[in-house]
Amino acid sequence: MTMGTITFENVSKTFSGQSEVRALEGIDLAIGEGEFVALLGPSGCGKSTLLNLLAGFERATEGSLLFDGKTVTRPGPDRGVVFQEAALFPWLNVWQNVIFGPQVQGVARVDYESKARNLLKIVGLESFSDALPVQLSGGMRQRVGIARVLAMSPKALLMDEPFGALDAQTRLSMQQLLLDVWQSLGTTVLFVTHDIDEAILLSDRICVMSARPGRIIRTIPITLPRPRSIASLTSTEFVAYKARIMSDMKVGAAHA
Amino acid sequence: MSISTGPIASRQQPSVFSSASSVLSSAARRNLRQVLLAIVLPVTVIALWQWAGNGGSLFGGVLPTPDRVWHAWKVWAFGSAGLGLNPYSGTWLANLLFSAERVGKGFLVAILVAVPVGVAIGWNRIASGTLDPTVQLLRPIPITAWLPFSIAVFGIRDMGAVFLIALGAFYPIVVNTAQGARDIERNLVRAAMMMGAGRWTILRRVVLPASLPAIFTGLRIGLGIAWTAVIVAEMIAVKSGLGYVLWDAYYVGRMDVVIADMATIGLLGLISDRVILLIERWVLAWRRLQSFHS
Numbered sequence: 149m150t151m152g153t154i155t156f157e158n159v160s161k162t163f164s165g166q167s168e169v170r171a172l173e174g175i176d177l178a179i180g181e182g183e184f185v186a187l188l189g190p191s192g193c194g195k196s197t198l199l200n201l202l203a204g205f206e207r208a209t210e211g212s213l214l215f216d217g218k219t220v221t222r223p224g225p226d227r228g229v230v231f232q233e234a235a236l237f238p239w240l241n242v243w244q245n246v247i248f249g250p251q252v253q254g255v256a257r258v259d260y261e262s263k264a265r266n267l268l269k270i271v272g273l274e275s276f277s278d279a280l281p282v283q284l285s286g287g288m289r290q291r292v293g294i295a296r297v298l299a300m301s302p303k304a305l306l307m308d309e310p311f312g313a314l315d316a317q318t319r320l321s322m323q324q325l326l327l328d329v330w331q332s333l334g335t336t337v338l339f340v341t342h343d344i345d346e347a348i349l350l351s352d353r354i355c356v357m358s359a360r361p362g363r364i365i366r367t368i369p370i371t372l373p374r375p376r377s378i379a380s381l382t383s384t385e386f387v388a389y390k391a392r393i394m395s396d397m398k399v400g401a402a403h404a
Numbered sequence: 405m406s407i408s409t410g411p412i413a414s415r416q417q418p419s420v421f422s423s424a425s426s427v428l429s430s431a432a433r434r435n436l437r438q439v440l441l442a443i444v445l446p447v448t449v450i451a452l453w454q455w456a457g458n459g460g461s462l463f464g465g466v467l468p469t470p471d472r473v474w475h476a477w478k479v480w481a482f483g484s485a486g487l488g489l490n491p492y493s494g495t496w497l498a499n500l501l502f503s504a505e506r507v508g509k510g511f512l513v514a515i516l517v518a519v520p521v522g523v524a525i526g527w528n529r530i531a532s533g534t535l536d537p538t539v540q541l542l543r544p545i546p547i548t549a550w551l552p553f554s555i556a557v558f559g560i561r562d563m564g565a566v567f568l569i570a571l572g573a574f575y576p577i578v579v580n581t582a583q584g585a586r587d588i589e590r591n592l593v594r595a596a597m598m599m600g601a602g603r604w605t606i607l608r609r610v611v612l613p614a615s616l617p618a619i620f621t622g623l624r625i626g627l628g629i630a631w632t633a634v635i636v637a638e639m640i641a642v643k644s645g646l647g648y649v650l651w652d653a654y655y656v657g658r659m660d661v662v663i664a665d666m667a668t669i670g671l672l673g674l675i676s677d678r679v680i681l682l683i684e685r686w687v688l689a690w691r692r693l694q695s696f697h698s
Binding site: 203204205222223224225227228229231233235236237238239248249252253280282283296300 | 589591592594595596597598599600601602605609610613614616689690691693
């Protein structure tokens with residue numbers, strides 16, 4: 149029932165314009181139900197483009213892209229996107245932002261209200277219902293961004309460097325929050341990041357990307373035991389993964 | 405258009421007078437300082453004007469002194485016990501209301517047309533391609549150039565004035581609205597699409613609110629033009645209102661009434677701009693917070 153399977157088959161993306169830019173080249177990627185996959189790579193390697201294709205914000209130039217076996221043609225609430233800068237509606241307060249999805253989909257108030265309240269509690273913002281986004285810190289805004297997506301019960305979460313703009317300490321608490329939420333929901337997650345630690349800590353599998361054109365050059369399964377917490381960051385296995393990925397990424401850079 | 409920077413400017417200014425009396429609260433002191441600063445220039449000019457024309461007028465009797473203007477204004481507003489046929493006795497409010505009503509009607513028509521058209525131009529490529537060139541072609545034609553057209557089509561009636569006001573106010577509103585809709589942050593639209601909002605919902609719940617700051621800029625400029633338009637229209641195309649009185653009083657040599665009329669127009673323009681500003685502060689509360697934070 150829940151599903152959330154993702155299949156990229158030989159997907160390429162070229163941006164046309166004054167000069168053509170080959171953003172993605174021959175992407176093959178299959179993500180199973182409930183899997184947490186991190187896309188890791190330097191900025192400009194096309195990892196956000198890959199996520200935008202899956203979100204339906206952009207169209208692939210070649211290849212096929214399936215979500216739950218169906219070709220992706222447009223954005224939809226089955227794929228909840230968490231943006232880097234949260235992209236909350238600045239004129240709506242926290243509560244209105246969180247219920248925006250169910251509301252525009254025509255869900256009856258009774259059917260989303262208690263769920264939305266519960267989500268605000270989970271992300272620790274129950275007392276900030278009436279606050280406007282501008283009155284919140286970056287971390288709090290991103291909590292709202294996560295809550296509003298979860299309010300739609302998506303089959304997959306697409307997260308585009310969601311914690312990239314946060315300070316180190318806030319980032320850790322957000323990573324912990326995401327681990328906890330994912331542990332209880334088991335939703336498929338595609339997580340774009342340039343932070344090696346973050347990728348190892350969160351994911352079941354890391355796809356390392358190279359730049360221009362963006363390709364997946366390495367896939368590394370992460371078998372750290374679950375449930376994980378930010379305490380895992382200091383384990384010896386974690387450090388071993390990190391050493392290996394760092395050398396992998398250097399190889400990628402030399403070829404670029 | 406003068407842009408009010410009142411409360412914001414006073415926040416940013418270094419507190420030059422901070423050593424002054426501490427009896428008043430700092431906010432009250434700031435307000436008082438603001439008012440004092442604001443009236444220095446007009447009070448000085450009026451005083452000089454009064455002093456220069458100590459015989460009751462300047463420029464060989466053409467320009468009456470402020471005390472005479474003030475007297476004429478009082479008679480115009482409240483009437484006098486003299487002859488009942490004086491057109492400048494007790495007719496101030498009626499004429500003011502004629503003008504204000506025309507501005508209100510024309511401005512409302514302008515908003516109702518310009519906001520949807522502006523959003524369409526800013527948001528939709530086809531609408532932009534269809535509407536924008538025509539708007540840009542008509543925009544350089546000043547409202548004064550539309551006067552003969554307006555009189556020919558609507559005659560010497562209210563509709564002509566309302567048409568000119570609506571036309572004049574339309575352009576700044578439509579141009580600013582289109583800019584606001586065009587400049588919308590891409591990820592806000594993407595977020596709405598991702599949450600399942602259809603085109604219409606995105607227009608109403610994302611594009612329109614995101615454009616509101618720009619729309620209000622257009623409204624304030626448009627209202628200024630609306631006051632210009634009503635005076636021009638009443639001078640030529642209608643037989644009542646402040647613009648009509650202005651020209652009429654000039655013809656019979658009543659410069660005291662002319663100046664009182666000008667002052668009335670200025671005050672009405674100022675007050676109506678403040679009203680828009682108040683509405684803007686209320687509607688765009690989220691934005692005010694934003695600008696103070698950054």
